[in-house]
Amino acid sequence: SKKPYRLATTLMDATTDKDPLVQEQIYNALCYLGESEPEEILHSCDEYLRQHDKLAYPHRVIILKAMETVVKNNIASLDKSTAKVVIFLASNEMTKSKEVIREWQQAASSVLVAVGQRFINKVMEEVLTKFQPGILPHYFIVQTFANLSVSNVFGMVPFLNSILGTMLPMLGMAKQDHMKSVFCYALQHFSESIQEYLANLDKAPDPTVRKDTFSNEIFSAYEVLFNSWLQHREAKLRLAVVEAVGPMSYLMPSEKLEEQLPKLIPGILALYKKHAEAFYISKSLCQILEASVNIGSRSLDVQLDALLGTLHPQICAPADPSVPLTVKNHTEVLRCFTVLACSFPDRVLAFLLPKLESSNERTRVGTLLIMRQIINSAPSQMEIKKPFILSSMKLPLQDSNDKVKRAVVQVISAMAHHGYLEQPGGEAMMEYLVRQCALPSEQPKKQTPDADDLTSDSVQSISVNTLFLLSTTVDRMNNVLWPYLLEFVTPIQFTNALTPLCKSLMYLAMKKQEEGENASLIRYDLNGNLPSPYALTTRLLVVSSQPYAGDCRGTAALRLLSVLQYSVHPALEQLWSKRVPSLVEHIEENTEKCLCQKEWEEKLLLFLQETLAAVSDNTWICHFVTEMCRQLNSYNGFPLEKNFLYKCIGTTLGACTSKDLVQKQLQELLETARYHEEAEREGLASCFGICAINHLEETLAKLEDFVRSDVFKKSVGLFSIFKDRSDNEVEKIKSTLILCYGFVAVHAPKELVLSRIEADILKNIFQYFNTKVLGIKVETKDLTLKLCLIRSICMISQAIYNGGKCGDFVFSRKAELVAQMVEFIKAEPLDAMRTPVRQRAMVTCTYLVVLEPHLSDPDRTELIDTCLASVLALPPDPGQERDGIGGDILYGDTLSALKDLLKSLLQRNLTPHGLQDMFAVGAACGAGHAARPSTVIPFYNLGVLIALFSPRCSDSLASVRQHAVDCVYCLLYIQLCYEGFARDHTDEMVEGLKALKKGLEEPDFTVLFHACHNIAMVVGKRVPPDQLMSLLLAMFEGLADPDKNCSRAATVMINSLLKERGSVLQEKVPDIMSIIHSKLQEVDEEHVRKAAQQTVYILASQHKSVVVSSLLGSALPFDSHTCAMWRSLAAEPTLTSQILEQLLEKVNRDVPYKESKCFLLGSGSERIATPLPLAATCALYEIMSAPESGAAVLGLYAPLFVTLLLRVSCTVGVQLPKSLQSRERRSSSLSPAPRSLHPCSCAVETLKVMLARGGSEAVTRAVGSAGGWDLMASPERHHDGIAVLAGAMARHAGPRLPLIVKNLVPTLSSVFDSQRITTTAFFAELLNSNVVNDLMLLETVMDNMTGRQKDPCMLVRMLALRGLGNISSGSPEKVRKHGAKLLASMVNGMDDKDDPHNLVALEAMSSLSKLLDHLEERDIQSMLLHIAIRIRPFFDSEQPGLRQSSIVLFGNLTKFSEDDCEAFFEQILNGLVTLLLHLQDPKPEVVKACKFALRMCGPNMGCEGLCDMFLNHLREDRSLHYGEFMNNVCKHLMQSYPEMLNRLILTNLFYFKSNWVDIRAAAPMFIGFLVLHVDEDHCQQVDLDQLISGESVPAACTAGEQGLGLGAGAQPHEFGLRSVGPRRAPGSCSTLG
8 A cells, every 4th residue: 555655755745846747647547546545545646745844836736736636536435534634625725826827726626526425524624624614715615606506506505504604794884896796606606506406306305395495695795796896897797797786687576576577677788788708797687587487577578679679689699609698699689588478478579580681790690599599499479470480581581691590480480380381471481481492502612701601601501401301300380391392393593493392202101191192192183283294204314314412313203203103193103112222222232423324314214105105195205205305495404404305305206206206306406406505405315316216217208308498498488588597506407307317227237237327318418518509518617517417427337347247238338428527537627636537437437448348558548647637636735715615625536536547448458459558657656645456567667666666665654555565465475376386375474474564553663664675675585586686676766755654664784785685786886886976965854864874884784995996986075975975994803903994905006196297397396296185085084084984094094094194205296187176176175075185185184083092182282283284284394293203102102112113113124215204203203202112122223223223314314313312312221322323324314415505414413412411431432533624614514504503513522531631722712713703603592502612622631720700601501701801811812822823813813804794803803812911921923014904804804903903911801892681780890801
């Protein structure tokens, strides 16, 4: 028992969850637990709420509601002690807060009310403690009393006296509105409980209780409520008072109530004006009125007018069903009228009836509603008023307003129940009701915003229901309605009411039969106005022809007919009892959509025929047919019914033995027919046809007579007065007569009619059809006449064909009739199908061609050609036609007619010649709707025909798909027959096609194309080899099929066939490739492009070389379609690799260009690209641009890279052939060409795409951002571009290099300089990276570079030296090892004889400079002097690069001179003047080199002062004042090496002729400073005169004089010599001096 307790506690803990859904679930769970353990759960709830005093009230409410539910469901078994606990808890919860907290306190109150059902005394004991005299109680204490009084009447009423006693004084104490309201609520419920108690005294615990026990207290309370609180401005309180006063009025003392009425009723009525919500007022008023009537009040009389005047508008204001209280208010007001009508019938009617004439529709409707109420609820008072009330209804019966009509119908219903309609004037009411039933049944309209009418059923449906109810449930109406309702069956205006009428009549008739009135069911002697049995039978039979119209009137009419069988004719009982139920069953088994109208009418006509045979009384039949003819005109607005009535007349005339009557009636029909209506013409013709079955002679005679008769001539004559009308009307009469002949021919007995066809029938038909003007035949333009003629001839042909002996019957006018039909077809327009002439004429020909004699060949050919031309030229989407015939239906019917005609012709002439005629037909129909040419096609065209039909297996029309499979199936069997198999041979593969048909029903692409694939597999295995190519060629034509599905199917089939049989087509591959290309140009569809690529792939997998050669033969530049075809070869890695290898072979095999003499440029020549390598390069680009080629490119990375690198190399500066140049210009002017065809650009782009596809996008990006691709294409900078590429490869594609190097090595001996240059440049740059060392390629590459030193191409030699120099940065640690070899290479480079511009030497020097730091000293020292002497001439080279490189190298060499190396010191002295003078070099880089060399030489000069000067003043970042610097240098020189004076001067003299002005100027100044600082002893070394005379250069002379001036003691800055580098601040050379 602890378990539910714990569970309940856990649940209650969760009540604090905010989610309403969770709260709902907790409540449900507690209730569920309470079902099994109610006591436990109630105790745990009690304990929980007491322990959790602070739990917020919304959570307490959940627990209290659960307690209420548990108590309610288990009240019978609840223990008294538990009840006490619950009562105490609920009472405390309810009154804990003095404020009103409605939700919480209501929940607690509900618990008390629930417990009070059984433990009322315990509850009252607890609650009365909180209801003390003189203290205003808690709001919910009062409410709990009220609710208890309702839920437990017998338990509570005994307490009420004392409660009322305590409560009355409190009414005066209540100041707040909510307290007043709750007192009203309590008084209302107390009063209702007391009334219920008094009404059930026999069951009450205390039967002595009387009304007067409570009267005085109730009246005291009433006074407070009515006199004080009702006047309150708060509307809610006023309504609470009103609600209470109603029930209280029953309990008030009679004399007090009588006394109060004059005030009470006006007081209540006045409230209607103040409150929109009138229900509570009306309810209370009704209770007061009933109480007043109960005490026999005399005051009501006076109040009556006011009451009627106020209550009537309440009813006239329509009730809104969406507001339930308005509907309830109506009910209460009507109850008030009942009370008043029972007491004051005359005055109430006098008030109401004039209001029926009001102009206000709501007033009329409201009044009628009250009338219905009074008729129903005050029958005894109204009995003598019946005639008066009936006569007052005349005006409402003429009202056209729908709402009024509905109300009138309701009044009629009430009248019927209370015997009004048996009175004179009752029939008018019934007729009114039937008229409403006959209203057109409304289509559901959109609801109007008119609140009066939101749920109202239509007048018609209410009337129908009312009529049926009156017939079936109100016994007193039987004699009123039967047989009176029969009068409404035949008039046409009641057609819409027929279903309910027939149902009611059938019910009434069956009641009469049960009463034994079978024979005298219809008493014509007592009812003169009733329709005759003939009229009833005709009417009910005709309306049954449209059985589902008017709410399925066919079944109702037939059932009524069945009930009336005895009255119609006694002989019909047996037949109709059997036949009518089966007809009814047929209607019920079908629906309007699926019922076959023709079959239904045949059933009805057979029923009529059997009826006539059963009666077999000519007089009766004559009356019957006369009645039928009489009714014809009443169906003028009902063409279908009228048409059927004509057939009935034909059938009945056929059964009539009186020939005179037959002729008379036929004459009458011809005279009265409305010829301009199509249904009428059809009907009349059917009538004549059916009549001719038994009266052929009379019918034909009557038709001939009619044309000769005055009537016909008169109508023709009369119409010719109105010229425009005449033609039309006359043509319509003639059309009808022609049609009559057709129907007669088809229906009449064949043995009688065949002999009359040519003699009478056709002769007359053509006489009407061809009008003669002045003896010349004029063909009619009237469409109706044409169509009738075609139909008639068709019927005549059918009649002959069905005659059984048609083989014996020779139809001599057959050819003439066929020719007439061909003329009609030819006259139809080819652009549209406006009329059914074409279709009908072909149907007619279908019947004609099978008759004897045979058509002549020319006639037959013309017929076929005309029909084909006329139908196949039509647009396939005819749209809606002008004359209302559905265009699609007519188009379909026309195609069917064509097919049937061709089949008919073929069956008539099953010969090879017939087949030949049909050949075009098979193809044409195949293209359109897949006729089955199983017997049509000569076998030599098998391939073409299969290609024609098989793609249609995925046609968008399901039927075509099915037929297409049948066609292929038949074609393959025909082929098997030609191959010598027996007719009944079954081939398993071909039979497999049938199984595919199921899958073709659903238009799912995957299923369809799978089926197409399977069909192709069968075809592939069964088509003979000689037909294969024609099959494929025709299939390719199918790609352009406008039906996308068929186009797709053709692609699937081509590819399936090629997979299956493609291996034998090698010599046809080029043709197929060119067809694919032309189809891609012709059909711009994505699916065709994809399929074509698949086709190319399949062919390539079978015939690689042929496909590649074929594609390489395509015109350059490749168009988009060729490109797509190339890209398709990237689909499968193995094949792609093989094709890439083939293309590489094509690129490498042919020379890349040819030299061509260029006449315009004199002796020069230009290089022209050879086409095959160019095409192969373009092809490589296309294949590798397809993402799928990635795997193949990775596999061939090295050969692709090397080939394309060398291709770039060979195409630099190469031109396109002239033919291609013009073509490229053309293609780029038409549309922007996707890529340039220029050989070099093309090769570069291909290399780029190869790198990207091979996973080296980083290389492509790096080369691009360094401008390498553009450099590569430039003849001057090509090798620089290659270097950029090599560097990027070393950085981003290292692992690829070993194979690339291996493949590149052989090209170093290529005959093409360009290839050697490219490879050398690539290798040279690779040596710049350590990756060659990592990959162990260093020796290989280095050896190849040293091996290039004797290369005939200077650029190769130069690049080789650059590469060797690059080792210093790429693999510096390896330089020492190969020092001797590298040094030798550099020295050789400097000694290069074939180096006019010293480029090789320059490269050797800059490379040697880079290498020196890493070489062994001993290696260098052995070569030192040689190098120094070799580079000395370059110090004064015209090329700044050479000057710079040689000077830098010289500076670097000084590092290696040994201290005692006299020879090298000599070289330093030799170079010193040059280096010092070149500090004035115009090129800053040379000046920088000189500074570096002098700094390096300083330590080897043996003069510390000079060394310090060089190191301090020649720093790179420091500017130099050249004059001062030279002054100080010369001072140190002359101090340290005075004996050198002469050498120094002589060297300077050499520069007097220098090209550089500043150096020319510096040389004499140098000499001047030397002379200035030399001491006397060495002065004699210099011959000053010689110096002065020997100089002829002006600038040098001036400087020389200045120099000598210096020698005479002038300061250097006075001579304006320029500084080296930027100006320096004065005094910065202070160390000099």
